[in-house]
Amino acid sequence: MNNLIADSESSIRLAIFLGMFLLLAVAEVLFPRRKPAYSKPKRWLSNLSISALNTLVVRISFPIAGVAAAMLAQDRQWGLLNQLAVAPWLNILIFLLLFDLAIYWQHRLFHVVPWLWRFHRMHHTDVDYDLTTGSRFHPFSILISAAIKIALVIVLGASAAAILIAEVVLNVTAMFNHSNLKLPEGVDRVLRIILVTPDMHRVHHSTDSIEHNSNFGFNFSGWDRLFGSYLDQPKMSHADMDIGINGFLDEKSTKLTYLLIQPFKNSSNP
Numbered sequence: 254m255n256n257l258i259a260d261s262e263s264s265i266r267l268a269i270f271l272g273m274f275l276l277l278a279v280a281e282v283l284f285p286r287r288k289p290a291y292s293k294p295k296r297w298l299s300n301l302s303i304s305a306l307n308t309l310v311v312r313i314s315f316p317i318a319g320v321a322a323a324m325l326a327q328d329r330q331w332g333l334l335n336q337l338a339v340a341p342w343l344n345i346l347i348f349l350l351l352f353d354l355a356i357y358w359q360h361r362l363f364h365v366v367p368w369l370w371r372f373h374r375m376h377h378t379d380v381d382y383d384l385t386t387g388s389r390f391h392p393f394s395i396l397i398s399a400a401i402k403i404a405l406v407i408v409l410g411a412s413a414a415a416i417l418i419a420e421v422v423l424n425v426t427a428m429f430n431h432s433n434l435k436l437p438e439g440v441d442r443v444l445r446i447i448l449v450t451p452d453m454h455r456v457h458h459s460t461d462s463i464e465h466n467s468n469f470g471f472n473f474s475g476w477d478r479l480f481g482s483y484l485d486q487p488k489m490s491h492a493d494m495d496i497g498i499n500g501f502l503d504e505k506s507t508k509l510t511y512l513l514i515q516p517f518k519n520s521s522n523p
Contacts, residue, residue: 262320262417266424273425277384277432286435286451287492289381291507297385299509304388307395315399319420322406323413332410341412348415349422350473355405356423357476359398360469369397371516377465378501378515382458387427391516426472430454449474456487460495460502464488 311318326332334344363373375391390398406416430449441450449470457468467484470477477483487494497506500519505511 265417266421269421270424270428273428274384277428277434281383281433284435286433286455287382287496289383289433291380291504293381293383296379296381296383296507299507299512300379300385300389302509303390303392303512304385307388307390307392310392311395311399314396315403318399318403319406319416320413322403323411323416326407326410327412330410331407333408334412335410341414344410344412345415345418348409348411349419351409352402352405352411352419352423353470353472354476355401356471357469357480359401360471361482363394364466364469369394372397374498374501375512375515377458378498378506378512379458380497380502380504380506381433382431382455382496383433384428384431386458387429387431389512391512393516422472430471445474447473447475452486452491455491455494455496456484458496459487460497460499461488464494 327335330336334347339347363369372391372394376386376389376394379386379389405411411419426449430451431454432451434451436444436450436452441452444450445453449468449472453468453474454470456464459465464484464487467482468477469482474483489495495502501515506515
């Protein structure tokens, strides 16, 4: 089973990514939440290019990652879940919850530590907000995230199936909760009981400092409520609120080369 997952991991992730991307891209056209401020083709080219670059950087820097790390941990019986020998479904459930909790606290840390914020800031300097914003991260941030993920896989002893599902869920929800999709208010209310919705996470991308330092969750909305960082709505409407980081609100923030050097430019504090 593990070998089958390892052999098909890339194909599964790519197929689900492309399917979800196409679905949300069409939905954003049919049911947009906000009017774009800048050229979508230019932004998409930069955001998707940096996502492709990140994939290459991680594969070069971490030859053993994700599913491979899980298989190694299982083979050598490393990690808590391997020692407890829990049922496969419970291994997946526990890892999904703890993985998402780790992402929540990693996200908060990236906003608190100044040098980490400089790299994470690039994600927030997108001048618009749509499904490609969810893949717009600086390569250095991605390397830190990859290292944390591998450490978590080994310490917990997650199964190969658990890490594959966690990765797929993270990719899908990152596109969904960053999408420029207008959901009916009732649907949003029901979904955000469990999941982070586009309206919920958009608040986190506000230029307002209070709004910007809230709603850190990526998958499950409960962490923000549990740890006191939940904010229901922005001061302005979702259609009119200002998105981005003050000092990086011009067209330069749509260009790939500029994104890579943004961490070394001065700006406001997190």
